[in-house]
Amino acid sequence: MVTLCHVFGVHRSSYRYWKNRPEKPDGRRAVLRSQVLELHGISHGSAGARSIATMATRRGYQMGRWLAGRLMKELGLVSCQQPTHRYKRGGHEHVAIPNYLERQFAVTEPNQVWCGDVTYIWTGKRWAYLAVVLDLFARKPVGWAMSFSPDSRLTMKAREMAWETRGKPGGVMFHSDQGSHYTSRQFRQLLWRYQIRQSMSRRGNCWDNSPMERFFRSLKRTNGCRWWVT
Known part of the structure; x- marks a missing residue:
């Protein structure tokens, strides 16, 4: 130079x-x-x-x-795109439970029908699972739970919260898909103990539980992919 x-x-x-x-x-x-x-x-x-x-x-x-x-x-911006999620196959015996709800989503009072479902959420490091119980009357969650394992304990926690929050009501119908966390013996026994009638969507038919699908879609659209699990 x-x-x-x-x-x-x-x-x-x-x-x-x-x-x-x-x-x-x-x-x-x-x-x-x-x-x-x-x-x-x-x-x-x-x-x-x-x-x-x-x-x-x-x-x-x-x-x-x-x-x-x-x-x-x-x-200093990065994209937080989620990796592809894959559910593990459940090892539970399949139980045939009728679809008593039959898409009759317009209920006339609270605690007539509760819907349940589980969704997966990317936390930035690993997948977490959110179980929600929705009262069809107001279309609002009455119970929820989060875990890193999508098992019966998760769905039972959410259902227990709904039961306590709503003052232990009687005559409730609980509708969900055919996931192993809802067909397990532990979960079915819990419903039987509280005299809750179980109803299930037809296999592979998301429209039979469309209020839950709509709720999760709205939840994820509002919060994007920024979640923290503590």
Whole structure:
């Protein structure tokens, strides 16, 4: 570098000043950074560089995938896309329980029908499972429980909470899918003990328990993928 400065007749101090000069603020880049930050927030942290570039371009801010990736790196943003979830096969004997509810979701008073289901949630390190009991009258949860194992103890906890919260009502029907955590002997015995009639969806038919499907869809859309399990 000393030789080059000598050849071109440039003082070394002038070169050092030029090299260390502060960069001029880039107005366009600042605007794009703000767009990336906003879009990442709107997606609840799930959008990656490709998605952010597409959304920004639709808004009229021309942006490629690689630029979006660089801006995300500058802002310290990462996509929290969930890995693929796979349920383990249950080892319980299959029990045939009729669908007594038959999609009659319009009930006339509280504690007529409770629906139950389990969903999986990515916590950032591992899968957690949320069991919820929904009263069909108000379509609001009356019991819930979380665990790292989707077993009968999880669904029994949620059902116990509903039972206590609602003052131990009688004559309730409990409807769910045919998951092993609902067909297990322990769970069925719990319902029998409290004289709760059990109803089950037909195998592989999510529409038979659509209020629960709708509840979980709304819950995940509201909270995105940011969950903490303590």
